[in-house]
Amino acid sequence: MAKRTNHTIGLDIGTSKVTCIVGGPSDEGVLQVLGIGEAESRGLRKGVIVNPDAAVEAIKRAVEEAERMSGVQAEEVTINLAGSHIMGFNGQAIVAVAGRDREITADDVRRAIDSACAIQLPAGREIVDRLPQEFIVDDQDGINDPVSMTGARLAVKVHIVTSPVTARQNAINAVNRAGLIVADMILEQLAAAEATLTEDDKEYGSALVDIGAETTGLCVYQRGAVQHTAVFPLGGSHFTNDIAFGLRTPIPEAERIKRSVGCASSASLSDAQRGEMVEVPSVGGRAPRQLSRQILCDILQPRAEEVLMHVSDEIRDSGWNRQLSSGVVLTGGGALLNGMVETAEQVFDAPVRVGYPERDRFGGLIEDIQSPSWAAAAGLALVSQRAHALEQRTGSAKRGGSGRLTHFVSKFRNRFSGSIS
Ligand SMILES: Nc1ncnc2c1ncn2[C@@H]1O[C@H](COP(=O)(O)OP(=O)(O)O)[C@@H](O)[C@H]1O
Ligand SMILES: [Mg+2]
CATH class of the missing domain: 3.30.1490.110 (Dna Ligase; domain 1)
Structure with missing residues (x-):
C-alpha cells in the first residue's frame, strides 16, 4: 500500500449521494485521480446528518469503492461542510x-x-x-x-x-465511525469553486451556485477573495416533488422523467420538442398517461426561476450583483437539468455556464469526474492536495501563517483528527 501522505482524499457527503475521490502524488499541482466511489446517500436532510447509521454505511460504500479502484487505503479525508443553517x-x-x-x-x-x-x-x-x-x-x-x-x-x-456545532460534530462522528479521520472541512460551494473557477473568475467577479438535492449553496468571488456565502433550503428534490405532485406519478418515476426529458426553459426547446409526448406512469394501478414535454416545462421552469431568484436576490442584497464580470457558474447535480443555464441567464441577467472540474487541474481518471455533480468532491481532493504540498514546502511548524491559501487549507488540520471509534 502506498504511503498515506502521498495521497489526498476528497469525500463529499451529500443529501442524495456520497462521492469520494482518491488523488495520487502530484506533478506540478495537477491532481491525479486514481479512484472514485459513489454511493446513494440516505441519512441526511438538507445537508446535515439525521440518521448516522445510514450515513456511515453510505460513506463506507463510497470510500471502499474508491479504495478498490485506486489500491490506496484511505485514512485521512477532507470533507464538505454543508447544511441550510450555515x-x-x-x-x-x-x-x-x-x-x-x-x-x-x-x-x-x-x-x-x-x-x-x-x-x-x-x-x-x-x-x-x-x-x-x-x-x-x-x-x-x-x-x-x-x-x-x-x-x-x-x-x-x-x-x-x-x-x-452539532452539524459539524455529527459529520466528524460519522466519518470516524466509518474508520476514517477528518483532516479538513471545507464549505461545499467553496470546494466546488476550487475545482471549477479560474483565477480570472475569482479576480474579476463570479458567483458559484451549487444546486444539490435539498440545498443550494452560493459563493461570490471578487478581487480573488470570497466576498459572500449563503445556503438556501432549496434544491433538485423540489423539482422532482413538483413533477410527482403535478403529474400524480411516484417519486422515482418523477426523478427519471426529470433527468431524461425534463427542461427548465421552454425557450430552449424547439416547437417539435415541446410537442413530444412523454409516458407518465400513474399511481394506484391506473393506466399510464401521455403528456407533452411543454407541460413538464410548465412545472419545472417556475421552480427553477424561484430557486434562482432567491439566489439572485441574495447577491443583489449583498451588493455584488453589478460586479460579476465572469458571470455565474452552476455546479451540483441540479446543474444537469436541461434548460437551467438558459433560465439562469434570464434571472441573473449575466453569462451563465455549467462548472466542470477544470481539465488543467486534474489528471488520471479525469473523464469519470467530468460532471458538475463531481465538482465538490474534486475540489475537496484538490484543497487537500494543496495543503499537503504546502506542508511539505513549509513544514508543519509554519502552518497557519499569513498567506490566503494557508488560512484556507490548513486551519482545521489536527483539530479534527478525532479518535477512530
Ligand atoms: N441529469 C440530471 N438532470 C436533472 N437533475 C439531476 C440530474 N442528475 C442529478 N440531478 C439532481 O441533482 C440533485 C442532486 O445533486 P447533488 O449535487 O448530487 O446533491 P447533494 O450534494 O445534495 O447530494 C438531485 O435532486 C437530482 O435529482
Ligand atoms: Mg452536494
Whole structure:
C-alpha cells in the first residue's frame, strides 16, 4: 500500500449521494485521480446528518469503492461542510503593529484575524471558516499578504462562516465511525469553486451556485477573495416533488422523467420538442398517461426561476450583483437539468455556464469526474492536495501563517483528527 501522505482524499457527503475521490502524488499541482466511489446517500436532510447509521454505511460504500479502484487505503479525508443553517458574514478589525521596527509578522496577521472574528455567537453556533479578503496597511488597501511589509496599523477584512456545532460534530462522528479521520472541512460551494473557477473568475467577479438535492449553496468571488456565502433550503428534490405532485406519478418515476426529458426553459426547446409526448406512469394501478414535454416545462421552469431568484436576490442584497464580470457558474447535480443555464441567464441577467472540474487541474481518471455533480468532491481532493504540498514546502511548524491559501487549507488540520471509534 502506498504511503498515506502521498495521497489526498476528497469525500463529499451529500443529501442524495456520497462521492469520494482518491488523488495520487502530484506533478506540478495537477491532481491525479486514481479512484472514485459513489454511493446513494440516505441519512441526511438538507445537508446535515439525521440518521448516522445510514450515513456511515453510505460513506463506507463510497470510500471502499474508491479504495478498490485506486489500491490506496484511505485514512485521512477532507470533507464538505454543508447544511441550510450555515451562515456567512463579513467582519473587520484593526490592530497596531507590535514590532519596534514596525515590520508586520505572521503573528500580527493572526492577531488581526482573531480580532475580526471575536464576535458573540448564539449558543450552539461556532465559526467554521475564516477567509481573509483583504489587508490594509496604514492607508494602503488591496493587500493579499502583508507579512514583512512595514506600517503602524494593520486592518483586515474577513469573511466568517458559522454553523451549528452539532452539524459539524455529527459529520466528524460519522466519518470516524466509518474508520476514517477528518483532516479538513471545507464549505461545499467553496470546494466546488476550487475545482471549477479560474483565477480570472475569482479576480474579476463570479458567483458559484451549487444546486444539490435539498440545498443550494452560493459563493461570490471578487478581487480573488470570497466576498459572500449563503445556503438556501432549496434544491433538485423540489423539482422532482413538483413533477410527482403535478403529474400524480411516484417519486422515482418523477426523478427519471426529470433527468431524461425534463427542461427548465421552454425557450430552449424547439416547437417539435415541446410537442413530444412523454409516458407518465400513474399511481394506484391506473393506466399510464401521455403528456407533452411543454407541460413538464410548465412545472419545472417556475421552480427553477424561484430557486434562482432567491439566489439572485441574495447577491443583489449583498451588493455584488453589478460586479460579476465572469458571470455565474452552476455546479451540483441540479446543474444537469436541461434548460437551467438558459433560465439562469434570464434571472441573473449575466453569462451563465455549467462548472466542470477544470481539465488543467486534474489528471488520471479525469473523464469519470467530468460532471458538475463531481465538482465538490474534486475540489475537496484538490484543497487537500494543496495543503499537503504546502506542508511539505513549509513544514508543519509554519502552518497557519499569513498567506490566503494557508488560512484556507490548513486551519482545521489536527483539530479534527478525532479518535477512530
Ligand atoms: N441529469 C440530471 N438532470 C436533472 N437533475 C439531476 C440530474 N442528475 C442529478 N440531478 C439532481 O441533482 C440533485 C442532486 O445533486 P447533488 O449535487 O448530487 O446533491 P447533494 O450534494 O445534495 O447530494 C438531485 O435532486 C437530482 O435529482
Ligand atoms: Mg452536494
